Amino acid sequence: MAPSLSYREKTLYASLAAEVLVYGPYFFLHQQNSVNKVAGMIIAIIVLQIVLQLVIAAFTRNRVTDERDRLIELRGYRAGYLMIASLMVIGLGLLWFHATVGHLELDHRMVGLHFLSVFFGMLVISDITKTATQIVAYRRAL
């Protein structure tokens, strides 16, 4: 029998779609970043996630989660953590490089926004990594 999607798997696909839809513009329109835009994106992702989860829950009869779901969830969080940790190390390394060897010249008023953008970007990438890892784990042997 062909494996249909479980409740948990459906929510993951919805999460990935929401993440790509809301966070996608962040990578392509980052020149016009502002605190309001980042805050708007966070609110948009929360609202979209709630709506999608409600729709999926309403149309899914069997909402059981089991040990395999929990194991896959842990794998996703591990991958997400490794990604954000790696990005932090790379980011700090680049910052150190620019501060000592290079010439990092940031406008005083823009420093906060630059850091906000970088940290938000790291969070977005690690979040997408987490969700994508979980989706792959559902499709592959565990």
Next chain:
Amino acid sequence: MPAIRNQIRELRARREITQQELADRVGVTRQTVIAMEQDKYSPSLETAFKVALVLGVSLEQCFQYDPRGKR
């Protein structure tokens, strides 16, 4: 070849139990039963015992361990 193999599909067919019925009685999702039958997921010891119990066989009759298999 996986390290842990099982006879769930054959035993289930012999007892005319559907994947959903087995899943409900064991307390897992149907997708997990499918993954176990395809040797894509090795369940916890507790779930393995429950599966054997529902299928009315011993653990060894349901699950086999091959030390040369891939984990």
